[in-house]
């Protein structure tokens with residue numbers, strides 16, 4: 001952002017031209033490099049003061065500054081202003097040009113791989129081999145892209161700076177712009193004798209396999225970052241990272257909720273009625289659990305410490321088993337008779353009547 005010219009002069013936005021002039025004169029006297037002992041710092045301050053006065057003393061410039069926040073903007077907005085890079089280069093004297101060689105040594109891209117685990121593997125933690133296609137630094141040229149024994153030459157177009165400066169005439173006067181050199185694409189150098197192995201790119205495509213250790217308790221959708229195992233950077237730039245996305249396959253028994261594992265456990269009607277033992281599945285095998293006589297569908301058995309491990313910790317969640325009482329089907333004659341007898345003892349009308357009879361009974 002440009003300086004706040006009003007603040008620099010210490011006047012309000014409504015200050016009259018006289019007030020602006022008075023403020024300027026006072027400050028200029030105070031900060032003039034010739035009369036001030038503070039040297040360079042004061043020189044900067046003096047420039048700000050002068051600049052502020054230049055704008056605020058000119059009614060036209062002051063109006064534009066008030067309207068657009070920049071005295072060089074014209075009515076119609078910043079669209080006519082020649083783009084942001086012009087703006088920056090005029091503010092900062094050329095956008096870093098002359099500040100040494102701007103070599104494009106880009107960091108390599110990140111690589112994404114995916115690993116599918118069973119819930120059991122996610123619970124235990126596991127080492128998995130992942131295969132990735134990536135770019136490696138060329139061993140022939142050491143990543144430089146130049147044939148062994150040769151070196152890149154400074155780019156003649158930009159004289160090795162990677163940027164080209166242009167002076168453009170605009171309605172605001174001459175504006176210097178800097179843009180990335182087209183010949184060397186900002187690298188500052190060109191390869192005249194490219195390495196045959198990588199074709200001058202400095203990187204070669206490879207298929208790699210590496211072992212990734214997946215921590216126990218990992219969640220579906222988690223991404224593991226393996227630092228520095230992505231693509232090689234450009235011209236010796238830093239390597240990217242490898243991200244391994246974790247997918248956990250659906251489990252036949254369990255639904256996972258964080259550290260807890262939910263499941264549904266069928267309980268034979270007789271066990272539910274009389275009480276007995278029910279096998280609750282866990283990731284470590286089945287665990288026998290006693291259920292009381294008169295157990296109902298929807299009752300829940302919790303096994304603490306049998307769920308998923310907490311990521312990076314020892315504690316484990318619980319298995320939450322929903323009991324579902326199963327009505328027996330496919331009864332033979334003897335079983336029907338016994339249940340009929342049971343129903344009679346309980347005074348529960350059942351057996352022998354047609355479906356129609358039952359429906360009639362319900363609607364009576």
Ligand SMILES: [Zn+2]
Nearest residue numbers: 138141195198
């Ligand atoms: Zn090479």
Ligand SMILES: [Zn+2]
Nearest residue numbers: 155158181184
């Ligand atoms: Zn160049």
